[in-house]
Amino acid sequence: MKHVVKSILMVGLLLVVMAQIAAASERKVVIMTHDSFNASKEVIQKFEQQFDCRVDILRSGDAGEALNKAILTKSRPLADLFFGIDNTFLSRALSQDMFVPYVSKELEQIPDHLKLDPEFRLSPVDFGDVCLNYDIQWFKEQNLSPPMLLEDILKTEYKGLTVVQNPATSSPGLAFLLTTVSKFGESGYLKFWNDLKRNDVAITNGWKEAYWGQFSAASEGSRPIVVSYATSPAAEVFFSKETLAQSPTAAVIGQGSAFRQIEFAGILKGCQHLELAKKFMDFLLSTDFQEDIPLQMFVFPANSKAKLPEVFVKHSRITQKPASVPSDRISSQREHWINQWTELMLQ
Amino acid sequence: MDRTDASVGFGPVLAAGLIPFVFLGLFYCYPVISIFFKSFTDAGSWNGSSLIAVFTSKRMINILWFTCWQAGLSTMVTLIVGLPCAYFFSTYQFRFKQTLLTLSTIPFVLPTVVVAAAFQALIGDRGIIATPLFSHPLFMIIMAHVFYNFSVVLRIISGYWSQVSSTYADAARTLGAHPIQVFFRVHLPLIRPAILASALLVFMYCFCSFGVILILGGPKFSTIEVEIYRQAAHLFNLPMAAALSLVQIVFTFLLMWGYTRYQRKTAAPASDIQYVSKPCDRWYQKGSVLLCGCFIILFTGAPMIALFIKSIIHDGQVSLIYYRSLFDNPTHSLFYIHPVSAIKNSLIFSLVTLIIAGVVGMSSAYTIHYSPKKMASVLDPLFMLPLSTSAVTLGFGIIISLDRSIIDLRTSPALIPITHSIIAFPFVLRTVLPAIQSIPISLREASHVLGAGRFKTFMHVELPIIIKALTTGSVFAFTISLGEFGATVFTARPEYSTMPMAIFRFLGNPGHMNYGQAMAVSFLLMCMTGIGFVLIERVSGTHRGIF
Numbered sequence: 001m002k003h004v005v006k007s008i009l010m011v012g013l014l015l016v017v018m019a020q021i022a023a024a025s026e027r028k029v030v031i032m033t034h035d036s037f038n039a040s041k042e043v044i045q046k047f048e049q050q051f052d053c054r055v056d057i058l059r060s061g062d063a064g065e066a067l068n069k070a071i072l073t074k075s076r077p078l079a080d081l082f083f084g085i086d087n088t089f090l091s092r093a094l095s096q097d098m099f100v101p102y103v104s105k106e107l108e109q110i111p112d113h114l115k116l117d118p119e120f121r122l123s124p125v126d127f128g129d130v131c132l133n134y135d136i137q138w139f140k141e142q143n144l145s146p147p148m149l150l151e152d153i154l155k156t157e158y159k160g161l162t163v164v165q166n167p168a169t170s171s172p173g174l175a176f177l178l179t180t181v182s183k184f185g186e187s188g189y190l191k192f193w194n195d196l197k198r199n200d201v202a203i204t205n206g207w208k209e210a211y212w213g214q215f216s217a218a219s220e221g222s223r224p225i226v227v228s229y230a231t232s233p234a235a236e237v238f239f240s241k242e243t244l245a246q247s248p249t250a251a252v253i254g255q256g257s258a259f260r261q262i263e264f265a266g267i268l269k270g271c272q273h274l275e276l277a278k279k280f281m282d283f284l285l286s287t288d289f290q291e292d293i294p295l296q297m298f299v300f301p302a303n304s305k306a307k308l309p310e311v312f313v314k315h316s317r318i319t320q321k322p323a324s325v326p327s328d329r330i331s332s333q334r335e336h337w338i339n340q341w342t343e344l345m346l347q
Numbered sequence: 348m349d350r351t352d353a354s355v356g357f358g359p360v361l362a363a364g365l366i367p368f369v370f371l372g373l374f375y376c377y378p379v380i381s382i383f384f385k386s387f388t389d390a391g392s393w394n395g396s397s398l399i400a401v402f403t404s405k406r407m408i409n410i411l412w413f414t415c416w417q418a419g420l421s422t423m424v425t426l427i428v429g430l431p432c433a434y435f436f437s438t439y440q441f442r443f444k445q446t447l448l449t450l451s452t453i454p455f456v457l458p459t460v461v462v463a464a465a466f467q468a469l470i471g472d473r474g475i476i477a478t479p480l481f482s483h484p485l486f487m488i489i490m491a492h493v494f495y496n497f498s499v500v501l502r503i504i505s506g507y508w509s510q511v512s513s514t515y516a517d518a519a520r521t522l523g524a525h526p527i528q529v530f531f532r533v534h535l536p537l538i539r540p541a542i543l544a545s546a547l548l549v550f551m552y553c554f555c556s557f558g559v560i561l562i563l564g565g566p567k568f569s570t571i572e573v574e575i576y577r578q579a580a581h582l583f584n585l586p587m588a589a590a591l592s593l594v595q596i597v598f599t600f601l602l603m604w605g606y607t608r609y610q611r612k613t614a615a616p617a618s619d620i621q622y623v624s625k626p627c628d629r630w631y632q633k634g635s636v637l638l639c640g641c642f643i644i645l646f647t648g649a650p651m652i653a654l655f656i657k658s659i660i661h662d663g664q665v666s667l668i669y670y671r672s673l674f675d676n677p678t679h680s681l682f683y684i685h686p687v688s689a690i691k692n693s694l695i696f697s698l699v700t701l702i703i704a705g706v707v708g709m710s711s712a713y714t715i716h717y718s719p720k721k722m723a724s725v726l727d728p729l730f731m732l733p734l735s736t737s738a739v740t741l742g743f744g745i746i747i748s749l750d751r752s753i754i755d756l757r758t759s760p761a762l763i764p765i766t767h768s769i770i771a772f773p774f775v776l777r778t779v780l781p782a783i784q785s786i787p788i789s790l791r792e793a794s795h796v797l798g799a800g801r802f803k804t805f806m807h808v809e810l811p812i813i814i815k816a817l818t819t820g821s822v823f824a825f826t827i828s829l830g831e832f833g834a835t836v837f838t839a840r841p842e843y844s845t846m847p848m849a850i851f852r853f854l855g856n857p858g859h860m861n862y863g864q865a866m867a868v869s870f871l872l873m874c875m876t877g878i879g880f881v882l883i884e885r886v887s888g889t890h891r892g893i894f
Contacts, residue, residue, distance in 0.1 A: 030758075036855060040679040057681070057841070058758060065580040065739070069746055072385075076750045078757055092583065166566040168577055205561045208854050212464065212862060213562075219862070232857045239858020241661070241668055249857075297679055298856065335582060346567050 018051040028054040029276040032079035032268075034066040036057045038296040039289070039318070047283050054274055063171050067093060072099040074269065080277035083125065083265040088174055090264065091331030092115055097265035106285035109303045114262050115174040116327055122264035125284050128229050128299035129319045130164075130175035131258035133249045135217035135224035138291075146250065150183055150257040153196065153225060160200040162225040168338050169205045171261075176227045177341055178330065179259040182323035186333075193344055203345060217249045230258055231298045238295065246315075253319040260322035263299070270346055360872050363713035367730065368708050368771075371735040372611075374771050375733050378744030381598075385747060386589030397586035401594060407574075411594070417485075417560075418553035420493035426542065428493055428646075429500030434534075435639045436501065437508035437687040439627040447640055449880045451647050452498040452822065456830035458847045459558025461869040462491055462658070465650035466563065492556065496549040497647065502819055503548070503778065507541030508534075510785075544777055544889040547606055547736075551599060555735045571595050575737045592740040599735035603728030651873060658866035661859075669863035682852060684844040686868070690875060693829055693845040697879070699764035700771055700828035705821050707768060708775025709813075715776075716783045727780075734773045743764070760843045769829040774827070775820030782816035783809070822883055829876055846872045 016343055031037075037059060044055050058079055060066035070082050074096060085093045093099070099121035107115070107123060114124035132147060139146040153162050165173030180189040200222060204210040211228060214221035217236075229235075233247035233327055252258070265284055267277045283289055290306035293299060300308075300318060387395055401407045436444065454462065470481035470490075480486060515537065519529045535542075557572045569577070571591050578587035626634050661668045676683035678784075684692075711730045716725045745766070749756050756762050786809055794804040810817075830847060844852075846868055853865035 035851070038678075039681045041681050041683075042679055044681055056758070061742075062580065064583075067584075068580060068583060069743065072743055072747050073750070073757075078746065101648075168581055169561070169566070203566050205566050209463070209562050209565075211857060212854060218857065218859075228857065235857040236859075239856060239860040240674070241860055296680060338582070 003144050024341060026054060027052060027273075027276070028056055029081065029273050029280050030056045030058060030079040031081050031083055031260040031280070032058045032060055032066065032070055032077075033083040034063045035061060036063075036297060037084060040292050040296060043289055043292045046288060049281065051276060051279055053273075055280070063089065070268070071096050071098065077268040077271050079268060080271035080273045081265060081267050081280055083263070085122060085264045085266070086171070086252075086261045086331050087116060087327045088171070088178065088261070088334070090122065090327040093264075093266075094121060095331075098269050100269050100271075100274070102267050102281055104278075104282045106282055106303065109287075109305045110285065111304055112300075114302050115263065117264070122266040123281065123285065124262050124302045125265050125303050126224055126290075126293050126297065126299045127260055127262045129251075129253060129258040129260055130172045130179070130227065131319070132252040133215070133217075133228040133232050134252065135215070136246075136248060136250055138216050138224035143239075146285065147225065147252050149252065151192070153201075153236050154192070154199055156199070157178050158199065158200075158225070161223055162196070162199070163202040163204060163210045163221070163223040164196075164227045165207055165210050166203055166205050167341055170207055172207050172227055172229070174334075174338070175259040175261055177337060178325050179257065181337060182259070182325050183256045189337075190340060190344060193341060197345055229298065230319060231294070231300070231312070231316045234294075234311050235298045237315050238311050251316070253317060256321055256323045258319040258322050260319065260324060261299075262302075302317050362719060363710045365710075367707050367711035367714060370703075371730070371733070371769070374745075374749075374765055375736070375741070376590055378741060378748040379592075379736060380744075381748035382740055382744035383589050383593065386586045389727045394586070395590075396592040396725060397584075398593065400587065400595065401590045407591075407857075407866070410569050410571060410574050413568065414572075417488060417568075417570070418556070419491075421489050421496070422546050422550045423552040424489055425493045425496045425500050426546055429497055430504065430542075432497075432639050432643065433501050433504035433508060435636050436505035439625060439632060439638050440635055441627060441640075443640065445881075445884070447643050448498075448502070449877050451501055451643050452826065452880060453651065453764075453873050453876050454494050454647055455496075455823070455886060456826040456872065458830055458850055458872075459491075459562055461654065461850060461865070461872075462494065462559070462650065463562040464866070464869075465654045466491060469650050469653045475666050484564045484568060488556075488559055488568065491559045491563055492549075492553045494647065495648065496552055497561070499823075502822075503545040504538060504541045506778075506815065506819060507781070508538050510687070511537045543606065543609070544781065548774070548777060551602075551731070551735050554599070555595065555737070557738070572737055576739050577579065579739045579743065588737075588740065592737050594617070595735055595737065596732055599732055600728050602730045603731045604724065607724050607727040635643070644694050654866055654873070655780075655870050658863060658870045660862060669860070669867040672860060673864055673867060682841045682844065684841065684849055684852075686849075686871065688842065689844055689846045689849045689868070690871065692843055693847075693872070693875065696764050696767065696845060697825045697828040700767040701821050701883075702769040703764060704772040704775050704824035704828075705817065707826070708820055709774040709779050709817060711776050711780040712783055715780060730776055731773045733769045739876075741769070763843070763845075764828065767831050770831070771824035773829040774823040778816045778820035779813055782813040786812050818884060822880055825879055825883060826876055829872065829879070846875070 009163060018207075021115075037057065039057075047053075048055055056079075060069045063084055063086060067085055070077070070079075077098075082099075094117060100121070101119050101121050103120045104123060107120070110124055114127060116122075116124070132153065133148065134146045136146070147158065152158065164176055167174040167177040175182045177189075180192050183189075184192045202210075202214055204214065207228065210226050211232075212219050212221075214223045215226040215228075216222055228249075228251075230251040230253050233249045233251055236247045236249050237244050265281060267274065267281060271277055285303060287303060287306050290301035290303040291309075293301045293306070294309050294312050300312075386397075387393060401411075437449070457465075466487055468486070511534075516529050516533045520526075520535050523800050524532070555572045556570055557576065560568055560570050561576075571594065573593075574592045575588045578584040624793065627636050659665055659667065660668055664677075673686040692699055711726075715730070716729050723744075745762070756765075790808055791804060794808045799807065813854050844887070850865050850868050853861045853868065
C-alpha cells in the first residue's frame with residue numbers, strides 16, 4: 001500500500017515538473033500545420049537567430065485533421081500561427097472567426113489572383129496544381145499517345161489505365177473532383193464520372209495507395225495514369241539517385257485540366273506571441289522561406305520574386321489556365337458533391 | 348477462489364485500483380467525455396440528432412453490419428489457422444520454437460502502409476502469386492487481419508494450453524476415445540477460456556480496423572473506425588463522428604460485459620503445475636510439427652521477405668543504397684531524423700510504454716480480481732474500452748481537455764508513451780488476469796501464515812507465477828508502441844520522431860529513393876522488433892520455459 005501511494009505521488013510530481021518545464025516562459029513561436037509541411041533546418045535557424053527565439057512546429061495530421069484540431073482548440077490555441085489551409089477549406093476556416101487580420105509588407109510581391117481573403121486573415125504562401133500524371137515509358141512501349149487533356153481518359157483505348165483518389169478521404173482526390181466540376185459544370189461532371197466508371201477507373205482512399213500501390217511508374221502497379229501534382233515529375237527526378245535527365249512521368253495540365261490548390265497561413269486569435277507571429281508571417285512570405293518551398297514541399301512559391309530551383313525549371317510547368325471553383329461555392333457544395341460522387345462511384 | 352479473495356475487503360481493491368483509475372480517468376475518460384460533451388451539445392443544450400441519424404441512414408447501417416461481419420470472419424479464420432499451430436507449440440518440444448514464435452509476432456508491429464505494400468508485392472495485381480481471388484480486396488483484408496493477429500491466438504492459446512494437464516486427454520485415450528473425440532470433448536472445453544480470450548482480442552482488433560480497411564480494402568469498404576475518420580477529418584461532421592464513436596464504445600462494452608459474465612460462470616480452475624511438453628518421436632508428430640513450422644515461415648515470412656527484397660533491389664540490382672542514404676539529408680529537411688536517433692526514440696518510447704502498460708495492466712488485473720463480483724463485471728469491460736476507442740476521437744478529446752496549465756501535455760513528448768499505453772495495457776490485463784485467477788488461495792494463505800506481508804507475498808509467491816503472462820502482455824505492449832504511428836498526438840520537436848513516423852515521411856513524396864528508404868526503415872523496424880522480443884524474454888527469464 002505504501003509503495004503504491006509513493007509511486008503515485010512520484011508520477012504526479014513528475015507530471016507537475018514536466019508541465020512546469022513545458023510552460024517555462026521561453027521566447028518562441030509555435031506553428032501548427034499538417035503532416036506535409038517541411039522546411040530546411042538552415043532557413044528556420046535563420047529566423048531563430050534573427051529574432052532570438054525558438055520555432056516549434058506542430059504537425060497535426062492531414063490537412064483536414066489539422067484544421068479541425070485548430071478549430072477545436074480555438075479558445076485556447078495550441079499555436080501562434082496556422083499554416084496549410086487550402087482554397088477548398090478557406091471559407092470554412094474563415095467562418096470560424098479564429099484568425100487575426102495582418103497585412104504583411106511582403107504581400108506586395110504576391111500576385112493578386114492568389115489573394116482570396118480580402119481582409120488578409122489568411123495570406124497565400126504557396127500553390128500546387130493537382131492533375132493527371134502519366135508513365136512516359138509505358139505509353140512509349142504500347143505505342144499509344146499519352147493523354148493531353150482531362151477528357152482524354154474517357155477514350156476506349158485508355159480503358160483500365162487510370163487510378164484516382166476518393167474525394168472523401170484525400171485532398172488531391174477532392175481537388176480532382178473539383179476539376180471535373182469546373183470543367184464540365186455542375187450539371188455535367190457526374191456524366192464524366194459515369195463514363196470514367198465505365199472506362200474501368202480504379203479508386204483508392206489516399207494518394208499513397210494510388211501512387212505507390214497502383215501507378216506503374218512508381219511501383220508494381222499496373223495503371224499508367226494517376227492523379228497527383230504538376231510538380232511530381234520534378235520530384236521523381238530530384239529523388240532519384242542517379243539524377244535522371246528526364247522524368248519518368250509527365251503531368252497533364254492543358255486547358256483547365258489541373259486544379260490550383262493555394263495554401264494559406266494565418267495568425268491565430270488569442271495566441272501567446274502575437275509580435276513574433278507577425279514576424280514569422282513576414283518570414284513565410286519572404287524570399288528566404290519562399291525559395292525553400294519547392295524542394296521541401298514540392299509546390300510553387302507564391303512570391304513572384306522567389307527563384308525556382310533548377311529541377312523545377314527543367315521538369316515542371318505552371319498551369320496557365322487552371323480549373324477553379326469559388327471557395328464559398330466549394331464550402332457550401334463540398335458535402336453534396338462528395339455524396340453524389342460516393343453514390344455514383346462506390347455503390 | 349472468489350470466495351476468499353473477494354472477502355479481503357476494499358483495501359486492496361482501492362490500493363491496486365488507484366493506479367488504473369487515475370491513469371485512465373485523466374488520459375482516457377476525461378478527454379473522451381469532453382469530446383462527447385462538445386459534440387452532443389449545441390449552444391449549451393443537448394442535441395443527439397446525430398445518434399438517430401446513425402441508425403436511420405442506410406449507409407451507416409451497412410457500415411455497422413460490414414464492421415461486424417468482417418471482424419467475425421477474420422477472427423474465425425485466425426482461430427482456424429492458429430489453433431493447430433498452438434496445439435503443436437504447447438504439446439511438443441522442437442528446435443527453433445522460440446524463433447518461430449518471435450517471427451510470427453513481428454507482423455503485429457508493422458505499420459499498415461508497409462503491410463499493404465508487402466501484400467501488394469506478394470499477391471497484388473502484379474505480385475509474385477497474383478490471381479484474381481488473391482487480389483480481391485475482401486480476401487486481402489481478411490488475410491491481412493490474419494497476418495496481424497495470428498500471433499495473438501498462437502501466444503495466448505499455446506501459453507494456456509501448455510499449462511493444462513494432459514491427464515484428462517490420456518485418460519480419454521486409454522478409455523478408447525478417438526483423437527478427434529479427445530480434441531472436441533477434452534481439449535476444447537479445457538482451453539475454452541484461452542480461445543475466448545484470444546478470439547475476443549482479435550475480434551476487437553478487427554472490429555476497430557482502420558489502416559487495413561482504408562488501404563487494402565479501398566473506398567468501397569468502410570468500418571466504423573474509417574467512417575469516424577472520414578466524418579471528423581474530412582467532412583467536419585463532429586457530431587456524427589462522436590455518435591459513431593459512442594456506438595463503437597457501447598458495442599465493445601456490451602461484448603466485454605457478456606464475455607466477462609460468461610467467463611466467471613465457466614471459469615475452470617487452471618492447474619498450478621506446469622507440464623513439460625514432450626519430444627516428438629513418431630514420424631507423424633515430426634511431420635506435423637514440420638508442417639506447422641513451414642506454414643508459419645511461409646505465411647508470416649513471405650510478405651516480410653517481399654519487403655526485404657524491395658529494400659535491397661535498386662534498378663534491378665542488389666544494392667544497399669537505400670540503407671546508406673538513410674544517413675544523408677540531401678534536402679536539409681527540418682524533419683530529417685538520423686536512423687540511429689529514430690531507432691533510439693522508438694526504443695525509449697516503447698520501453699516506457701512497456702513499463703506504464705505493465706504497471707497499469709497488472710494493477711487493473713488485481714483490481715478486478717479483488718473486486719466483488721458485481722463490480723468486477725463492470726470494471727473488466729470498462730478497462731477494455733480504450734482498445735476500441737477511435738484514435739481520432741481520443742486525439743481530439745486530448746487536445747480539448749488536457750489544456751489546463753498543470754496538465755497541459757498537449758504537445759509534450761510524454762503524451763506519446765501515455766497514449767500508446769492506453770491502447771496497450773488491455774493486452775497486459777487480458778493476459779495477466781487469468782494467471783492471477785489461477786493462483787490457488789492456499790499459496791497466498793500459506794505465505795501469510797509464515798509471516799510474509801502482502802508485498803513480500805506478491806514478490807515471492809505471486810510474481811513468479813504471473814511473470815510469464817506478464818511477459819507475454821508486455822511484449823504486446825512493446826510491439827504496439829513500436830508500430831504505432833502516433834496519429835493521435837503530436838510533438839513540437841522533430842527530434843522525437845520514431846521509425847513509423849520516418850516511414851510515413853518517406854512515403855509522403857514521389858521518387859524511387861523515398862520508396863526504397865521507406866522499405867529499408869520498415870525492414871529495420873522488423874529487425875528491431877525481433878531483437879526486442881528476444882531481449883525482453885531473456886531479461887524476464889522466460890526463454891527457458893516451455894512457452
